[in-house]
Amino acid sequence: MKTIHCLLLLSCCHYLSAQTDAEAKSLAIIRENIAAFSTNLVAGNYDAVVAAYTEDAKIFPNNQEILRGSEAIRNYWTPAPDKKTRTSYHRITSEEIKILGNEAYDWGYYEGKTLSLDGKETPWKGKYVIVWKEITPGVWKIYLDIWNRVPGG
Amino acid sequence: MKTIHCLLLLSCCHYLSAQTDAEAKSLAIIRENIAAFSTNLVAGNYDAVVAAYTEDAKIFPNNQEILRGSEAIRNYWTPAPDKKTRTSYHRITSEEIKILGNEAYDWGYYEGKTLSLDGKETPWKGKYVIVWKEITPGVWKIYLDIWNRVPGG
Numbered sequence: 001m002k003t004i005h006c007l008l009l010l011s012c013c014h015y016l017s018a019q020t021d022a023e024a025k026s027l028a029i030i031r032e033n034i035a036a037f038s039t040n041l042v043a044g045n046y047d048a049v050v051a052a053y054t055e056d057a058k059i060f061p062n063n064q065e066i067l068r069g070s071e072a073i074r075n076y077w078t079p080a081p082d083k084k085t086r087t088s089y090h091r092i093t094s095e096e097i098k099i100l101g102n103e104a105y106d107w108g109y110y111e112g113k114t115l116s117l118d119g120k121e122t123p124w125k126g127k128y129v130i131v132w133k134e135i136t137p138g139v140w141k142i143y144l145d146i147w148n149r150v151p152g153g
Numbered sequence: 154m155k156t157i158h159c160l161l162l163l164s165c166c167h168y169l170s171a172q173t174d175a176e177a178k179s180l181a182i183i184r185e186n187i188a189a190f191s192t193n194l195v196a197g198n199y200d201a202v203v204a205a206y207t208e209d210a211k212i213f214p215n216n217q218e219i220l221r222g223s224e225a226i227r228n229y230w231t232p233a234p235d236k237k238t239r240t241s242y243h244r245i246t247s248e249e250i251k252i253l254g255n256e257a258y259d260w261g262y263y264e265g266k267t268l269s270l271d272g273k274e275t276p277w278k279g280k281y282v283i284v285w286k287e288i289t290p291g292v293w294k295i296y297l298d299i300w301n302r303v304p305g306g
Contacts, residue, residue, distance in 0.1 A: 058260065060280050061300040063213065066262075068156075095219075100253035107211065107285050107297055109219075127213050129282050129299045131258050144260055146282045148215040150300045 023099045030097055030104060030132055030140050032074045038090035041077070050074045054133055055140075060146035084122065088115035092128070102134040103143070125153035176252045182293050183250055183257060183285055192266075195228070206295045207286055213299035220306035235245045247283070255287040256296070263300065278306035291293035 010117040033052060034035045050073055053059070059076060067076055079086065095108040111125040128147035133141045167266040186205060193201040204228055206212070212220045212229060220229055232239070264278040281300035285293045 041168070060260075060282065060301060063304055063306070064258075065303055066280050098256070100256055103251070103253055103258075105256075105258060105297065105301075107213075107219075125301070127219050129284070129297055130214065140223070144258065144262075144282055146299050146301070148213060148299070150218055151216055153216070 002138055003131075011021070025138070026099050026104065026140065027136065029138060030106065033140055033142075034092045034106075038092060041086060041087050043089045044086065046074065046078045049077045051141075054135055054146070057141070057143050057145065060144075062148050085114045085116045087112055088121060089113040089123075104132040104134075104140070106130040106132060108149070111153075125150050171217055178291070179252050179257065179287065179293065180250055182291060184247070184261065186285075186295075187245045187247060187259075191245055194240050194243045197239065199227065199231045202230045204294075206298070210294070210296050210298065213297075214290055215301050238267045238269045240243055241274060242266040242276075257285040257287075257293070259283040259285060262303070264306075278303050 009115050017150050022074060036050065037052050040046075040052070050070055053070065053073050055070050057069070057073060057127070059073055061067065061076060064076075090112040092110045094106050097104055097106045105126070107129045109125065109127050111123065113121045113123045115121050122125055126149045128145070130146075131144035133143045136138050180272045190202065190205050193199075193205070203223055205250045206226050208223050210222070210226060212226055214220065216231060217229075219252065220226060243263070243265040245263045246261050247259050250257060260280070260282045262278065262280050264276065266274045268274050279300050279302045281298070283295055283299075284297035286296040287293050
Protein backbone atom coordinates (compact mmCIF):
# COMPACT_ATOMS: atom_id res chain seq x y z
CA MET A 1 0.00 0.00 0.00
CA LYS A 2 2.84 2.39 0.85
CA THR A 3 4.26 1.92 -2.65
CA ILE A 4 0.89 2.79 -4.17
CA HIS A 5 0.63 5.90 -1.99
CA CYS A 6 4.13 6.97 -3.04
CA LEU A 7 3.31 6.42 -6.71
CA LEU A 8 0.09 8.40 -6.39
CA LEU A 9 1.94 11.21 -4.62
CA LEU A 10 4.68 11.27 -7.28
CA SER A 11 2.12 11.24 -10.07
CA CYS A 12 0.20 14.04 -8.39
CA CYS A 13 3.39 16.13 -7.88
CA HIS A 14 4.30 15.52 -11.51
CA TYR A 15 0.86 16.72 -12.65
CA LEU A 16 1.03 19.84 -10.48
CA SER A 17 4.56 20.68 -11.57
CA ALA A 18 3.60 20.21 -15.25
CA GLN A 19 0.67 22.60 -14.65
CA THR A 20 3.02 25.14 -13.03
CA ASP A 21 5.45 24.83 -15.95
CA ALA A 22 2.62 25.42 -18.44
CA GLU A 23 1.48 28.46 -16.46
CA ALA A 24 5.00 29.87 -16.28
CA LYS A 25 5.34 29.46 -20.07
CA SER A 26 1.98 31.17 -20.65
CA LEU A 27 2.99 34.03 -18.35
CA ALA A 28 6.29 34.50 -20.19
CA ILE A 29 4.48 34.60 -23.56
CA ILE A 30 1.91 37.12 -22.31
CA ARG A 31 4.68 39.33 -20.87
CA GLU A 32 6.50 39.22 -24.23
CA ASN A 33 3.24 40.11 -26.02
CA ILE A 34 2.70 43.08 -23.68
CA ALA A 35 6.20 44.43 -24.42
CA ALA A 36 5.77 43.80 -28.18
CA PHE A 37 2.46 45.67 -28.20
CA SER A 38 4.17 48.86 -26.96
CA THR A 39 7.13 48.40 -29.35
CA ASN A 40 4.78 47.94 -32.34
CA LEU A 41 2.62 50.90 -31.38
CA VAL A 42 5.64 53.23 -31.15
CA ALA A 43 7.09 51.80 -34.41
CA GLY A 44 3.76 52.43 -36.18
CA ASN A 45 3.49 48.71 -37.01
CA TYR A 46 -0.31 48.66 -36.93
CA ASP A 47 -0.63 45.23 -38.60
CA ALA A 48 1.17 43.75 -35.59
CA VAL A 49 -0.94 45.83 -33.19
CA VAL A 50 -4.15 44.47 -34.78
CA ALA A 51 -2.69 40.93 -34.83
CA ALA A 52 -2.22 41.16 -31.06
CA TYR A 53 -6.02 40.84 -30.77
CA THR A 54 -8.26 37.82 -31.48
CA GLU A 55 -10.43 38.22 -34.62
CA ASP A 56 -13.51 38.63 -32.39
CA ALA A 57 -11.82 40.90 -29.84
CA LYS A 58 -13.63 43.83 -28.22
CA ILE A 59 -11.99 47.11 -27.23
CA PHE A 60 -13.60 49.71 -24.98
CA PRO A 61 -12.14 53.19 -25.62
CA ASN A 62 -13.60 55.97 -23.46
CA ASN A 63 -16.50 57.90 -25.04
CA GLN A 64 -16.96 55.31 -27.79
CA GLU A 65 -19.20 52.26 -28.21
CA ILE A 66 -17.68 48.77 -27.74
CA LEU A 67 -15.59 48.25 -30.91
CA ARG A 68 -15.80 44.66 -32.17
CA GLY A 69 -13.48 42.68 -34.44
CA SER A 70 -10.27 43.23 -36.39
CA GLU A 71 -11.58 45.91 -38.79
CA ALA A 72 -12.96 48.15 -36.04
CA ILE A 73 -9.76 47.62 -34.02
CA ARG A 74 -7.60 48.49 -37.06
CA ASN A 75 -9.61 51.70 -37.59
CA TYR A 76 -9.17 52.63 -33.94
CA TRP A 77 -5.39 52.15 -33.78
CA THR A 78 -4.44 53.42 -37.27
CA PRO A 79 -3.89 57.20 -37.16
CA ALA A 80 -5.67 59.38 -39.75
CA PRO A 81 -3.31 60.16 -42.70
CA ASP A 82 -3.26 63.88 -41.80
CA LYS A 83 -2.46 63.22 -38.14
CA LYS A 84 0.22 65.60 -36.88
CA THR A 85 1.24 63.57 -33.83
CA ARG A 86 2.55 60.08 -33.10
CA THR A 87 3.04 57.87 -30.04
CA SER A 88 6.73 58.25 -29.16
CA TYR A 89 6.68 56.17 -25.98
CA HIS A 90 4.42 53.41 -24.61
CA ARG A 91 4.75 51.12 -21.63
CA ILE A 92 2.38 48.70 -19.88
CA THR A 93 3.00 47.72 -16.25
CA SER A 94 0.98 44.67 -15.22
CA GLU A 95 0.15 44.33 -11.56
CA GLU A 96 -1.32 40.83 -11.91
CA ILE A 97 -1.64 38.28 -14.69
CA LYS A 98 -3.85 35.35 -13.72
CA ILE A 99 -3.87 32.30 -15.99
CA LEU A 100 -7.18 30.37 -16.00
CA GLY A 101 -6.59 27.48 -18.39
CA ASN A 102 -6.67 28.90 -21.93
CA GLU A 103 -7.73 32.35 -20.79
CA ALA A 104 -6.17 34.91 -18.49
CA TYR A 105 -6.89 38.29 -17.02
CA ASP A 106 -4.33 41.02 -16.62
CA TRP A 107 -4.61 44.47 -15.04
CA GLY A 108 -2.38 47.40 -14.21
CA TYR A 109 -1.24 50.75 -15.55
CA TYR A 110 -0.19 52.02 -19.00
CA GLU A 111 1.62 55.20 -19.88
CA GLY A 112 2.81 56.91 -23.02
CA LYS A 113 3.89 60.10 -24.73
CA THR A 114 2.50 61.81 -27.81
CA LEU A 115 5.02 63.67 -29.96
CA SER A 116 3.80 66.55 -32.13
CA LEU A 117 5.54 67.89 -35.27
CA ASP A 118 6.98 70.84 -33.33
CA GLY A 119 8.82 68.35 -31.07
CA LYS A 120 6.55 68.81 -28.05
CA GLU A 121 5.96 65.62 -26.02
CA THR A 122 2.72 65.20 -24.05
CA PRO A 123 2.68 62.39 -21.47
CA TRP A 124 -0.46 60.45 -20.52
CA LYS A 125 -1.24 57.60 -18.15
CA GLY A 126 -4.11 55.25 -17.41
CA LYS A 127 -5.18 51.91 -16.04
CA TYR A 128 -6.52 48.83 -17.80
CA VAL A 129 -8.02 45.34 -17.61
CA ILE A 130 -7.29 42.85 -20.40
CA VAL A 131 -8.68 39.33 -20.99
CA TRP A 132 -6.27 37.11 -22.96
CA LYS A 133 -7.14 33.92 -24.90
CA GLU A 134 -4.76 31.16 -25.97
CA ILE A 135 -6.15 30.67 -29.50
CA THR A 136 -3.69 27.88 -30.41
CA PRO A 137 -1.09 26.30 -28.08
CA GLY A 138 1.38 29.00 -27.08
CA VAL A 139 -0.38 31.79 -29.01
CA TRP A 140 -2.03 34.27 -26.66
CA LYS A 141 -4.11 37.16 -28.01
CA ILE A 142 -6.14 39.96 -26.45
CA TYR A 143 -9.90 39.25 -26.36
CA LEU A 144 -11.09 42.18 -24.20
CA ASP A 145 -9.23 45.46 -23.71
CA ILE A 146 -10.68 48.26 -21.56
CA TRP A 147 -8.91 51.27 -20.08
CA ASN A 148 -9.40 54.77 -18.72
CA ARG A 149 -7.23 57.59 -17.45
CA VAL A 150 -5.74 58.31 -14.02
CA PRO A 151 -5.81 61.85 -12.51
CA GLY A 152 -3.88 64.18 -14.80
CA GLY A 153 -3.51 61.28 -17.25
CA MET B 154 -15.07 -4.48 -23.80
CA LYS B 155 -18.26 -2.88 -25.13
CA THR B 156 -19.63 -2.70 -21.58
CA ILE B 157 -16.48 -0.92 -20.41
CA HIS B 158 -16.70 1.57 -23.28
CA CYS B 159 -20.34 2.26 -22.44
CA LEU B 160 -19.49 2.77 -18.78
CA LEU B 161 -16.63 5.13 -19.66
CA LEU B 162 -18.90 7.07 -22.00
CA LEU B 163 -21.65 7.30 -19.39
CA SER B 164 -19.17 8.38 -16.73
CA CYS B 165 -17.73 11.00 -19.09
CA CYS B 166 -21.21 12.29 -19.99
CA HIS B 167 -22.07 12.42 -16.31
CA TYR B 168 -18.92 14.45 -15.56
CA LEU B 169 -19.58 16.88 -18.43
CA SER B 170 -23.23 17.30 -17.51
CA ALA B 171 -22.27 17.91 -13.85
CA GLN B 172 -19.83 20.59 -15.06
CA THR B 173 -22.54 22.18 -17.21
CA ASP B 174 -24.94 22.13 -14.26
CA ALA B 175 -22.31 23.82 -12.04
CA GLU B 176 -21.71 26.46 -14.71
CA ALA B 177 -25.43 27.09 -15.15
CA LYS B 178 -25.77 27.53 -11.37
CA SER B 179 -22.80 29.94 -11.28
CA LEU B 180 -24.27 31.92 -14.18
CA ALA B 181 -27.63 32.18 -12.43
CA ILE B 182 -25.97 33.41 -9.22
CA ILE B 183 -23.88 36.01 -11.09
CA ARG B 184 -26.99 37.25 -12.96
CA GLU B 185 -28.83 37.59 -9.62
CA ASN B 186 -25.85 39.50 -8.17
CA ILE B 187 -25.81 41.86 -11.15
CA ALA B 188 -29.52 42.67 -10.68
CA ALA B 189 -29.07 43.04 -6.90
CA PHE B 190 -26.16 45.47 -7.38
CA SER B 191 -28.42 47.88 -9.31
CA THR B 192 -31.28 47.47 -6.82
CA ASN B 193 -28.96 48.16 -3.86
CA LEU B 194 -27.38 51.17 -5.53
CA VAL B 195 -30.76 52.77 -6.24
CA ALA B 196 -32.00 51.91 -2.69
CA GLY B 197 -28.89 53.56 -1.19
CA ASN B 198 -27.95 50.26 0.48
CA TYR B 199 -24.20 50.89 0.31
CA ASP B 200 -23.28 48.07 2.74
CA ALA B 201 -24.71 45.62 0.21
CA VAL B 202 -22.97 47.43 -2.67
CA VAL B 203 -19.60 47.10 -0.86
CA ALA B 204 -20.37 43.47 0.06
CA ALA B 205 -20.80 42.71 -3.66
CA TYR B 206 -17.00 43.05 -3.95
CA THR B 207 -14.24 40.77 -2.58
CA GLU B 208 -12.26 42.29 0.31
CA ASP B 209 -9.25 42.72 -2.01
CA ALA B 210 -11.29 43.97 -5.00
CA LYS B 211 -10.03 46.72 -7.30
CA ILE B 212 -12.23 49.30 -8.99
CA PHE B 213 -11.08 51.54 -11.85
CA PRO B 214 -13.19 54.74 -12.00
CA ASN B 215 -12.22 57.15 -14.80
CA ASN B 216 -9.77 59.90 -13.80
CA GLN B 217 -8.90 58.18 -10.52
CA GLU B 218 -6.14 55.79 -9.43
CA ILE B 219 -6.95 52.08 -9.03
CA LEU B 220 -8.99 51.92 -5.78
CA ARG B 221 -8.15 48.85 -3.71
CA GLY B 222 -10.09 47.06 -0.97
CA SER B 223 -13.40 47.46 0.85
CA GLU B 224 -12.68 50.83 2.52
CA ALA B 225 -11.67 52.57 -0.72
CA ILE B 226 -14.66 50.99 -2.47
CA ARG B 227 -17.02 52.13 0.31
CA ASN B 228 -15.66 55.70 0.02
CA TYR B 229 -16.18 55.63 -3.73
CA TRP B 230 -19.80 54.42 -3.67
CA THR B 231 -21.06 56.29 -0.57
CA PRO B 232 -22.28 59.76 -1.55
CA ALA B 233 -20.99 62.80 0.40
CA PRO B 234 -23.54 63.77 3.14
CA ASP B 235 -24.26 67.10 1.39
CA LYS B 236 -24.83 65.47 -1.99
CA LYS B 237 -27.88 66.93 -3.73
CA THR B 238 -28.42 64.07 -6.19
CA ARG B 239 -29.06 60.35 -6.05
CA THR B 240 -29.04 57.41 -8.47
CA SER B 241 -32.71 56.88 -9.34
CA TYR B 242 -32.22 54.16 -11.94
CA HIS B 243 -29.46 51.62 -12.67
CA ARG B 244 -29.30 48.67 -15.02
CA ILE B 245 -26.46 46.40 -16.19
CA THR B 246 -26.81 44.48 -19.46
CA SER B 247 -24.23 41.69 -19.79
CA GLU B 248 -23.27 40.67 -23.29
CA GLU B 249 -21.17 37.69 -22.15
CA ILE B 250 -20.45 35.97 -18.84
CA LYS B 251 -17.70 33.36 -19.16
CA ILE B 252 -17.16 31.00 -16.22
CA LEU B 253 -13.55 29.78 -15.82
CA GLY B 254 -13.66 27.48 -12.79
CA ASN B 255 -13.91 29.69 -9.70
CA GLU B 256 -13.48 32.92 -11.66
CA ALA B 257 -15.44 34.50 -14.46
CA TYR B 258 -15.34 37.52 -16.72
CA ASP B 259 -18.37 39.54 -17.68
CA TRP B 260 -18.71 42.51 -20.06
CA GLY B 261 -21.41 44.70 -21.48
CA TYR B 262 -23.21 47.99 -20.96
CA TYR B 263 -24.54 49.82 -17.89
CA GLU B 264 -26.94 52.72 -17.75
CA GLY B 265 -28.49 54.89 -15.08
CA LYS B 266 -30.19 58.12 -14.14
CA THR B 267 -29.20 60.74 -11.59
CA LEU B 268 -32.08 62.55 -9.88
CA SER B 269 -31.45 66.04 -8.49
CA LEU B 270 -33.49 67.73 -5.72
CA ASP B 271 -35.42 69.81 -8.26
CA GLY B 272 -36.70 66.56 -9.82
CA LYS B 273 -34.49 66.71 -12.92
CA GLU B 274 -33.26 63.30 -14.15
CA THR B 275 -29.97 63.05 -16.04
CA PRO B 276 -29.35 59.76 -17.89
CA TRP B 277 -25.90 58.27 -18.42
CA LYS B 278 -24.55 55.13 -20.06
CA GLY B 279 -21.27 53.26 -20.29
CA LYS B 280 -19.56 49.94 -20.85
CA TYR B 281 -17.71 47.69 -18.45
CA VAL B 282 -15.57 44.60 -17.84
CA ILE B 283 -15.89 42.73 -14.51
CA VAL B 284 -13.89 39.78 -13.14
CA TRP B 285 -15.87 37.68 -10.65
CA LYS B 286 -14.46 35.28 -8.04
CA GLU B 287 -16.30 32.46 -6.28
CA ILE B 288 -14.92 33.07 -2.78
CA THR B 289 -16.84 30.18 -1.18
CA PRO B 290 -19.04 27.64 -2.99
CA GLY B 291 -21.97 29.50 -4.54
CA VAL B 292 -20.79 32.95 -3.37
CA TRP B 293 -19.59 35.06 -6.29
CA LYS B 294 -18.12 38.52 -5.71
CA ILE B 295 -16.61 41.20 -7.93
CA TYR B 296 -12.79 41.21 -7.93
CA LEU B 297 -12.12 43.71 -10.76
CA ASP B 298 -14.55 46.39 -11.97
CA ILE B 299 -13.60 48.81 -14.75
CA TRP B 300 -15.86 51.01 -16.88
CA ASN B 301 -16.02 54.10 -19.04
CA ARG B 302 -18.65 56.09 -20.89
CA VAL B 303 -20.17 55.67 -24.36
CA PRO B 304 -20.72 58.71 -26.67
CA GLY B 305 -23.09 61.10 -24.95
CA GLY B 306 -22.98 58.86 -21.87
